[in-house]
Amino acid sequence: MTEITLSDLDKFDKNFNADSKNEIVMRSVFKNGIFPSSLALGSEVQDQHTFSIEILAGDITNQKKSGRCWMFSALNVMRREVMKNLNLKTVELSQSYPLFFDKLEKSNYFLENIIETKGEPVEGRVVTFLLTDPLGDGGQWDMFANLVRKYGVVPKQYMKESFSSSETRAMDDVITTKLREFATVLRDAAKNGESVSDLRNRKDEMMNTIYRMLCISLGKPPVNFTFEFNDKDGKFVRLDTMTPVEFYEKYVKTDLDETISLINSPTADKPFNKTYTVQFLGNVVGGKDVMYLNLTIDELKQAALNQLKDGKAVWFGSDIGKCADRESGVMDMNIHNLEGIFSTHFGLTKEQRLDFNDSRMNHAMVINGVNLDENGKPNRWKVENSWGDVPGEKGFFVMSDSWFDQFVYQIVVEKKYLSKEQQNLLAQSPLVLQPWDPMGSLAL
Numbered sequence: 097m098t099e100i101t102l103s104d105l106d107k108f109d110k111n112f113n114a115d116s117k118n119e120i121v122m123r124s125v126f127k128n129g130i131f132p133s134s135l136a137l138g139s140e141v142q143d144q145h146t147f148s149i150e151i152l153a154g155d156i157t158n159q160k161k162s163g164r165c166w167m168f169s170a171l172n173v174m175r176r177e178v179m180k181n182l183n184l185k186t187v188e189l190s191q192s193y194p195l196f197f198d199k200l201e202k203s204n205y206f207l208e209n210i211i212e213t214k215g216e217p218v219e220g221r222v223v224t225f226l227l228t229d230p231l232g233d234g235g236q237w238d239m240f241a242n243l244v245r246k247y248g249v250v251p252k253q254y255m256k257e258s259f260s261s262s263e264t265r266a267m268d269d270v271i272t273t274k275l276r277e278f279a280t281v282l283r284d285a286a287k288n289g290e291s292v293s294d295l296r297n298r299k300d301e302m303m304n305t306i307y308r309m310l311c312i313s314l315g316k317p318p319v320n321f322t323f324e325f326n327d328k329d330g331k332f333v334r335l336d337t338m339t340p341v342e343f344y345e346k347y348v349k350t351d352l353d354e355t356i357s358l359i360n361s362p363t364a365d366k367p368f369n370k371t372y373t374v375q376f377l378g379n380v381v382g383g384k385d386v387m388y389l390n391l392t393i394d395e396l397k398q399a400a401l402n403q404l405k406d407g408k409a410v411w412f413g414s415d416i417g418k419c420a421d422r423e424s425g426v427m428d429m430n431i432h433n434l435e436g437i438f439s440t441h442f443g444l445t446k447e448q449r450l451d452f453n454d455s456r457m458n459h460a461m462v463i464n465g466v467n468l469d470e471n472g473k474p475n476r477w478k479v480e481n482s483w484g485d486v487p488g489e490k491g492f493f494v495m496s497d498s499w500f501d502q503f504v505y506q507i508v509v510e511k512k513y514l515s516k517e518q519q520n521l522l523a524q525s526p527l528v529l530q531p532w533d534p535m536g537s538l539a540l
Contacts, residue, residue: 121437134432135421143426143496145489147465147478151409152176154186156491158484160262163233163540166413166460167191167198168482170240173409173462174249177348185328188252192261193340194240196314197247199231199267201379203275203306206230207299208381210279214286214295225531226376227279231272233264234538235379237411237460237508241352242383247317248340249348254321260313267313271306278302356514356522358396359388359506361535362447366390371526374536387526388535391518393501397474400463402513409464409480413506413539416459419499425488427479427503428496446502450534457505460539461493474500505535 112118124133154175159168171189178187209226216223260267281302282295290298323335323343338346359372366372372388391399400410420427435441449455465478477500479493487493495504511519529535 115439118439125437130434130437131421131432134434134437136430136433143428143476143494145425145478145492145494147467147476149404149468150465150478151404151407152179153409153462153464153480153492154179154188156480156485157188157191157482159191159482160257160484162195162262162264163538164191164195164264165482166235166237166240166539167194169411169460169462169480169539170237171249172480172482173411174244174348174350176409177350181347181349182325182333183327183329183331184325187325190250190252190255192257192314193250193255193317194243194247195233195261195264196255196310196317197243198235198239198379199271199310199314200303200307201243201381201383202231203271204299204303205379205381206275207278207282207302209376210282211286211292211295211299214283218283222376222531227276229272230275231268232538232540233268234540236377236386236413236538237355237357237506238384238386239377239379241355242378242380244344245352246341246380246383248342248344250318250321250340250343251323251325254318254323255315258314267309271309274305274309354511355508356511357386357388357506357508358399359390359535360393360396360446360504361390361450362393363450363534364447366529366535368392369521371522371524372529372535373526374529374531374533376531377536385526388506389518389521393504395518396504396507397497397500399509399513399518400477400507401466401474403509404463404466406513408510409462411460411508412463412504413457413460415455415457415503415505416461418455418503420493422483422487425479425481425491425493426496427493427499429498429502453534455503456534456537458537458540463495463507473497 121133154172157168157172159165168191171191175187175189178184178189206226213223213226282298285295285298318340320337320339322337324333326332368390370390372390373385377386400412403410416427419429419431421431444452444454446455461482462480463477464480466474467476469475475497477495477497479495481488481491481493483491485491511522
């Protein structure tokens with residue numbers, strides 16, 4: 097190994113001083129920060145908020161200080177069906193309701209995995225992975241689908257936001273500590289010869305504690321409710337008392353078994369036209385496993401376009417931390433001139449970003465519009481975010497088509513919007529990826 101010498105430092109400094117531009121740029125970045133100093137002029141004009149195809153959207157939502165974007169975006173897709181079916185101008189479905197059951201199910205999923213891996217060393221990679229973040233806010237479309245199949249959905253007024261749903265960190269920290277304590281109890285009991293049946297009896301008592309902690313933090317979820325509202329024509333409507341599952345089946349109606357997650361992972365270890373799942377990625381024991389079909393980025397775009405043209409919005413996952421400006425709501429490869437600031441080329445490809453841990457899916461949003469050029473090709477996409485109405489154009493972002501190429505990793509569409517050849521690929525048994533694979537990342 098070679099150390100940095102004082103001679104090296106002197107050389108670095110002389111090279112820096114040799115270009116007078118460095119001093120000017122340094123002063124700007126020192127005062128304003130990297131991204132404000134590198135913001136490119138003209139990108140907002142190129143990425144304007146006008147689109148040739150737009151889908152009905154309700155009022156913008158706000159996940160606040162929580163990592164529930166995957167829930168917010170999924171509910172924002174689903175609420176459009178409620179709006180159409182009940183003649184509503186807007187409606188918001190409770191995000192606290194699935195949060196409650198996600199935390200409950202993740203706790204059970206974690207403890208079951210602790211029992212399953214009781215013979216693995218605690219310092220080994222698998223158990224270390226399980227212990228790292230057993231109750232995090234993040235999730236995937238298929239995880240949300242499992243919650244909806246089992247628990248349904250409710251309008252927001254029947255399970256409102258609490259302090260802990262809008263700011264989840266304290267609740268997550270406290271319950272995570274309890275889950276790790278439970279993990280030590282289960283592993284010690286297993287070492288002492290207790291059977292799996294005995295361990296699960298212990299787990300049942302542990303889950304009673306978790307349920308109590310969640311009720312205290314989030315409130316109790318409704319078992320049934322009577323939905324009363326004024327529709328967009330001003331007519332008062334009262335629906336019969338129903339369960340959350342009945343509400344979903346009557347007024348959302350989307351067949352979740354007919355949706356599929358398409359991913360774009362152009363890495364050597366994941367050939368296109370194959371299906372994949374990820375070990376230990378889930379929340380509901382007994383639910384359907386997460387499943388992806390890996391396709392080229394052009395195939396993802398075509399599937400999204402097919403669904404949009406049919407009047408339906410598209411859930412998608414991307415890396416929102418790259419080449420994006422929160423204030424203007426622009427996601428564009430040229431939004432920041434970092435090469436001009438630092439006088440160096442940033443040349444990682446999408447494949448390299450995934451392989452070398454520089455990028456992965458970390459945020460879910462909704463595509464509810466697209467602009468087609470004179471040749472019918474998309475050049476920008478309308479995006480509904482869940483950060484309130486201040487950033488972007490009253491909460492809506494615009495994504496350039498080139499940004500889609502580089503930083504969109506996943507979309508969810510109904511299977512009917514795939515070609516027959518693509519639909520046939522879904523019959524494959526999925527290849528199982530390691531728990532720490534980039535495609536196992538969660539949207540926050």
